[in-house]
Amino acid sequence: MRRPFDILLVEDNPADVEITLEAFRRSRSGNRLSVCRDGEEALDYLFQRGRYARGLNAPRPDIILLDLNLPKRSGFEVLEQIKHDNNLCSIPVIVVTTSDRDEDVRRCYRAGANNYITKPVQFDDCVKLVAAIEQYWLELSKLPPR
Amino acid sequence: MATKYNIRVQYAVWVAVVVLGTVVSLTSVHLWRGIEQQEAAVRWLARHEARSLARVIGPSVASTNINTLLSLIEQSVHDEEVRYLRVLDSHDNVLYRPPSNEEPSRVVLVSEPIEVMDKKVGAVELGLGRRRMGQLLWATLLWDLGIGMVLLAVFVAGSFLISGPVQAGVSSLADYVRRVAKGEARGEKLESDLAEVDLAAQELTALMERVDEARRWLDRAQKEMKATQKEMDEYTYVISHDLKEPLRGMEAFSKFLAEGYRDKLDEEGRRHIDIIRKSVLRMQRLINDLLHFSRLSQQRQPMHPVGMNTMLMHVRVRLQHALDAKNVDLRVNKLPTIVCDETAMTEVFHNLISNAIKYNDKPHPVIEIGCTEKTNPETQQPEYEFFVRDNGMGIKKEYFDKIFQIFQRLQRDEEGTGIGLTIVRRVIEWHGGRIWLESEEGKGTTFYFTIPKRDIAKTGTVVEMTGATMKGTGSIAPTV
Numbered sequence: 001m002r003r004p005f006d007i008l009l010v011e012d013n014p015a016d017v018e019i020t021l022e023a024f025r026r027s028r029s030g031n032r033l034s035v036c037r038d039g040e041e042a043l044d045y046l047f048q049r050g051r052y053a054r055g056l057n058a059p060r061p062d063i064i065l066l067d068l069n070l071p072k073r074s075g076f077e078v079l080e081q082i083k084h085d086n087n088l089c090s091i092p093v094i095v096v097t098t099s100d101r102d103e104d105v106r107r108c109y110r111a112g113a114n115n116y117i118t119k120p121v122q123f124d125d126c127v128k129l130v131a132a133i134e135q136y137w138l139e140l141s142k143l144p145p146r
Numbered sequence: 147m148a149t150k151y152n153i154r155v156q157y158a159v160w161v162a163v164v165v166l167g168t169v170v171s172l173t174s175v176h177l178w179r180g181i182e183q184q185e186a187a188v189r190w191l192a193r194h195e196a197r198s199l200a201r202v203i204g205p206s207v208a209s210t211n212i213n214t215l216l217s218l219i220e221q222s223v224h225d226e227e228v229r230y231l232r233v234l235d236s237h238d239n240v241l242y243r244p245p246s247n248e249e250p251s252r253v254v255l256v257s258e259p260i261e262v263m264d265k266k267v268g269a270v271e272l273g274l275g276r277r278r279m280g281q282l283l284w285a286t287l288l289w290d291l292g293i294g295m296v297l298l299a300v301f302v303a304g305s306f307l308i309s310g311p312v313q314a315g316v317s318s319l320a321d322y323v324r325r326v327a328k329g330e331a332r333g334e335k336l337e338s339d340l341a342e343v344d345l346a347a348q349e350l351t352a353l354m355e356r357v358d359e360a361r362r363w364l365d366r367a368q369k370e371m372k373a374t375q376k377e378m379d380e381y382t383y384v385i386s387h388d389l390k391e392p393l394r395g396m397e398a399f400s401k402f403l404a405e406g407y408r409d410k411l412d413e414e415g416r417r418h419i420d421i422i423r424k425s426v427l428r429m430q431r432l433i434n435d436l437l438h439f440s441r442l443s444q445q446r447q448p449m450h451p452v453g454m455n456t457m458l459m460h461v462r463v464r465l466q467h468a469l470d471a472k473n474v475d476l477r478v479n480k481l482p483t484i485v486c487d488e489t490a491m492t493e494v495f496h497n498l499i500s501n502a503i504k505y506n507d508k509p510h511p512v513i514e515i516g517c518t519e520k521t522n523p524e525t526q527q528p529e530y531e532f533f534v535r536d537n538g539m540g541i542k543k544e545y546f547d548k549i550f551q552i553f554q555r556l557q558r559d560e561e562g563t564g565i566g567l568t569i570v571r572r573v574i575e576w577h578g579g580r581i582w583l584e585s586e587e588g589k590g591t592t593f594y595f596t597i598p599k600r601d602i603a604k605t606g607t608v609v610e611m612t613g614a615t616m617k618g619t620g621s622i623a624p625t626v
Contacts (some may be wrong), residue, residue: 013391013395015392015394015395015398015399016391016394016395018398019394019395019398022398022402097193098387098388098390098391100597102445114387118395119390119394120187121390121394121430122395122397122430123394123397123398123402125400126394126398
């Protein structure tokens with residue numbers, strides 16, 4: 001049996017966090033989900049500093065689900081920092097956001113996002129989306145080795 | 147007047163007429179005066195000749211010696227112009243009269259007494275012909291007319307020369323006006339020797355400045371309006387996105403409630419949750435429509451020629467299910483190729499046709515689509531007038547305006563939000579057209595809309611139409 005994957009969710013809206021957690025719960029894949037509530041925290045987590053110094057409770061994620069509209073540091077800034085870091089840039093980043101503006105989409109892909117998804121409104125669609133992400137990114141795709 | 151001659155010709159003709167008139171009248175006066183003078187001169191001559199004759203023939207008349215008289219007369223009268231001659235005695239008996247005498251009325255006739263020793267013994271009547279007089283008058287006439295012709299030539303040539311600068315001034319002004327009107331003479335100044343032309347040019351410059359000012363103002367207003375419109379669309383977009391976020395929470399958690407707590411709720415509680423979930427769905431549709439609406443305005447596609455019949459084939463395919471469900475007869479006449487935003491125009495027909503399907507209560511619904519080419523009554527430009535006609539339930543006249551307003555519906559139904567016709571009007575207006583309808587309750591509705599006819603060959607990648615996004619009634623013609 002394969003090891004569970006580590007997924008980092010960067011999302012500030014508590015309702016959305018809970019919805020995503022519930023959707024993952026329902027997929028019963030057993031993957032581990034860590035949550036960061038703003039851009040600053042996400043960077044602390046990824047670079048293992050501040051609260052996450054010495055790697056406590058901060059396993060390197062296999063994939064990152066990133067919202068764009070975040071307090072303190074925007075999701076876009078987080079994306080840029082990740083993709084500019086030699087170590088982190090190999091982690092697939094899936095932007096999951098409400099915006100479906102052409103310019104946001106273009107900007108994210110240009111900054112190195114691996115995927116761009118607009119958040120569905122219906123919970124059923126969220127469940128389907130989570131299942132699809134897990135199937136495509138975690139089962140079918142070959143991820144970079146840790 | 148069919149032809150208008152230029153100022154120089156008009157000038158020359160007028161001068162010629164005036165000079166000719168003057169010459170003719172002066173010549174007439176001259177001749178009239180000449181006749182009197184000449185007659186007096188001839189009379190004096192006649193009197194002179196009569197007197198000298200009277201002196202010569204005096205003795206022979208006194209002695210009534212006819213033979214001597216005859217020979218004396220023959221010797222003395224050499225003048226061929228003497229056309230009338232009579233010698234009378236003291237009792238007015240005619241002593242001599244040649245047979246070749248003219249009528250007295252045709253000669254200048256004088257009568258001189260014949261006196262011998264201060265006693266009147268008879269009279270000489272002598273008439274001179276008018277030939278000499280005519281010759282003199284003829285000379286006068288020729289002389290006068292000769293001078294007249296010279297004067298005429300001098301004046302006409304003079305006027306032609308003098309009007310030259312005037313004509314040049316007026317022509318340059320006309321040329322200047324033409325170039326100003328075309329926009330070529332921007333900032334140029336017209337130099338002229340004529341004060342009037344200068345003045346007119348100055349007035350024109352002032353007028354153009356006012357026109358420019360007005361145009362700048364219009365441009366500014368239009369830009370502001372566009373910016374406002376853009377801002378509005380931006381707001382609509384952002385707001386509808388922000389509205390989606392709480393909606394997601396409501397959707398998910400009402401679902402969790404409905405699923406996880408259904409057993410713990412009574413009938414009333416379950417009904418309330420269902421209402422919440424239905425409202426969420428409706429809210430979601432509204433927001434999606436609003437987003438769609440703002441996206442349509444924000445992300446305009448370049449205009450290009452699109453065959454309307456082909457487009458309607460695609461629309462028919464998309465609506466096939468609804469058409470079959472109601473057994474609708476969709477008749478599409480021959481339609482032209484128009485320059486438009488294809489996506490947006492597809493939406494126009496889709497919305498109009500699906501409305502016509504939805505609001506039809508007849509057993510055999512018929513929808514007819516056609517187009518005629520017309521002339522815009524305001525701009526006089528050619529345009530296409532499309533119609534979408536149905537035999538549905540019709541619309542009351544008081545709702546004719548209301549149906550185009552956002553989220554206005556005349557019937558409650560689960561699916562519709564009432565944005566379809568708002569989109570239709572928006573799209574038609576940004577294409578520079580107008581939309582209106584005719585309807586009779588129970589009989590059907592016809593929607594009409596116009597699209598300006600654009601030269602398909604001239605179509606570039608983007609046809610920019612200004613002002614057409616303005617909301618409200620009426621159309622704005624595309625600016626040149």
